[in-house]
Amino acid sequence: MALLSSLPSGWLAYAIAGILIAVIVRLLYRVRTDPLSHVPNAGLLAPISRLAWAFPHEYRGTITLDLPKLHDKLGPLVRIGPTEVSFYSLDAYDVIHKAGSKFEKDPRVYGGFVQDGHPALFSITDPGEHARRRRLMGQVYNRSKVPLLEELMLHHITHWTRCIARSPQAVDLPVSCRALEADIISDFSFGTTVGAIGAWANGGELAMVAKNDELASWMPVITNLPGLWEKLESLQTCLATITGYQPALWRGLGDFVEWSHNSFNTLTKSKGEDAAINPTSGFPTLAGTLTRSGLPALTALAEAKENMGPGTDTTSASLAHVLWALAHNASFQDELYRDLKRVGFSTDMTTLEGIPRMRACVKEGVRWAGAAAAMLPRVVPQGGVELHGMFLPEGTILTSSPIWYLRDATAFPNPDEFNPYRWMTPDATELRQDSLRDKYYIPFSKGANVCIGNQ
Numbered sequence: 001m002a003l004l005s006s007l008p009s010g011w012l013a014y015a016i017a018g019i020l021i022a023v024i025v026r027l028l029y030r031v032r033t034d035p036l037s038h039v040p041n042a043g044l045l046a047p048i049s050r051l052a053w054a055f056p057h058e059y060r061g062t063i064t065l066d067l068p069k070l071h072d073k074l075g076p077l078v079r080i081g082p083t084e085v086s087f088y089s090l091d092a093y094d095v096i097h098k099a100g101s102k103f104e105k106d107p108r109v110y111g112g113f114v115q116d117g118h119p120a121l122f123s124i125t126d127p128g129e130h131a132r133r134r135r136l137m138g139q140v141y142n143r144s145k146v147p148l149l150e151e152l153m154l155h156h157i158t159h160w161t162r163c164i165a166r167s168p169q170a171v172d173l174p175v176s177c178r179a180l181e182a183d184i185i186s187d188f189s190f191g192t193t194v195g196a197i198g199a200w201a202n203g204g205e206l207a208m209v210a211k212n213d214e215l216a217s218w219m220p221v222i223t224n225l226p227g228l229w230e231k232l233e234s235l236q237t238c239l240a241t242i243t244g245y246q247p248a249l250w251r252g253l254g255d256f257v258e259w260s261h262n263s264f265n266t267l268t269k270s271k272g273e274d275a276a277i278n279p280t281s282g283f284p285t286l287a288g289t290l291t292r293s294g295l296p297a298l299t300a301l302a303e304a305k306e307n308m309g310p311g312t313d314t315t316s317a318s319l320a321h322v323l324w325a326l327a328h329n330a331s332f333q334d335e336l337y338r339d340l341k342r343v344g345f346s347t348d349m350t351t352l353e354g355i356p357r358m359r360a361c362v363k364e365g366v367r368w369a370g371a372a373a374a375m376l377p378r379v380v381p382q383g384g385v386e387l388h389g390m391f392l393p394e395g396t397i398l399t400s401s402p403i404w405y406l407r408d409a410t411a412f413p414n415p416d417e418f419n420p421y422r423w424m425t426p427d428a429t430e431l432r433q434d435s436l437r438d439k440y441y442i443p444f445s446k447g448a449n450v451c452i453g454n455q
């Protein structure tokens with residue numbers, strides 16, 4: 001204090017102003033000379049920190065809606081962070097997501113999905129390990145296996161439709177579809193259900209399901225501010241130890257951990273072939289099949305747990321959208337009903353695939369719902385890459401969302417409209433060929449990480 005008071009008056013103000021100017025000049029110099037300075041910026045502060053532009057848009061949940069508007073103005077490449085570039089270009093998508101691509105998943109984001117320290121197919125970033133795991137999982141996901149799942153699906157669909165028929169009031173579609181998919185996928189993965197349909201039919205959404213969804217909305221915090229998230233976790237652990245009170249989010253997540261461990265133990269207690277088999281359907285379970293194939297128990301458990309995310313939110317959102325759209329397109333619904341009646345309401349997969357109106361309805365529903373509304377960040381490999389005349393060095397994060405291409409007006413005129421006829425011939429008797437439309441139809445992404453559940 002004595003030193004400061006002995007300095008000439010106004011000195012402190014000059015010193016602060018000087019430091020500020022030096023910081024700004026340094027930042028401007030860095031921004032102008034860094035290797036991504038030629039890429040248009042999403043916002044003034046985007047090159048300085050991803051917390052300045054990307055994080056607030058992720059936190060509000062609007063990033064996949066806001067970026068296409070910026071791409072319209074700024075072109076196919078837009079910088080959204082110091083080392084991160086968003087791209088809206090199918091040509092670039094093909095380079096980055098082609099089979100055998102060297103652009104690995106961004107560990108900052110995919111690491112946030114790892115369960116108990118055991119990466120599963122969705123969160124594995126190493127391409128070699130990913131390819132080995134994918135081969136193993138093909139045992140239950142390949143197209144040839146899908147008809148074997150018919151009984152399992154019908155069992156839960158029947159339960160669900162009966163509950164809807166008995167419901168005294170209007171049904172909340174997203175919640176009820178979520179319950180249906182949660183039971184199907186938990187049964188498929190563990191050989192037993194989380195009991196979501198029962199809970200929903202009794203008037204409540206199952207906390208295990210609702211809180212896993214809520215966790216997804218915290219992903220921007222988990223991946224951008226991992227230190228803060230860890231502190232929140234420790235705080236709630238302390239709170240629970242001292243007071244016995246646990247916030248609803250952690251209670252729901254804890255319920256799911258307990259349920260999955262118990263279900264996994266029950267499944268793997270049975271020996272030999274039985275360990276892999278679902279008692280209801282006779283279909284091999286995911287967890288049992290992976291354990292039987294030599295995957296360590298905790299990794300097989302992580303795979304089954306992680307499957308609950310990508311397997312249920314996408315399918316339930318798509319189903320809810322299709323049902324809503326059918327309710328608002330009465331004539332199409334009537335025609336589809338007649339087609340299904342003609343085949344005796346068969347549930348055989350090949351028969352259903354043979355009905356053009358059914359295929360058009362599902363394809364348009366999946367397109368229109370755009371359920372995988374996430375950005376899929378990848379790391380530029382050694383040597384960098386040139387895209388749209390711009391060089392992007394090794395380590396740059398390149399990111400895009402498959403849903404942008406599904407709502408692209410070039411390939412899908414009036415993209416916001418649910419229009420199954422865009423897939424059909426004018427007389428609506430057959431599916432119509434359209435290579436541009438099919439090129440843009442990438443709801444399951446492409447290449448090595450194409451959705452394993454797409455069948």
Ligand code: HEM
Pocket residue numbers: 121122123134185307310311312314315318366371372376402443444445448449450451452453454
């Ligand atoms: C309409 C339904 C679905 C849509 C739109 C969809 C979409 C996607 C997309 C876009 C990806 C790529 C993600 C990335 O690269 O990060 C993906 C991956 C994945 N999906 Fe799906 N999905 C659907 C249904 C399912 C189902 C039913 C399951 C499981 C039963 C599933 C399990 C997975 C898994 C495990 C991955 C990771 C694949 C890998 O990295 O190799 N999905 N999905």
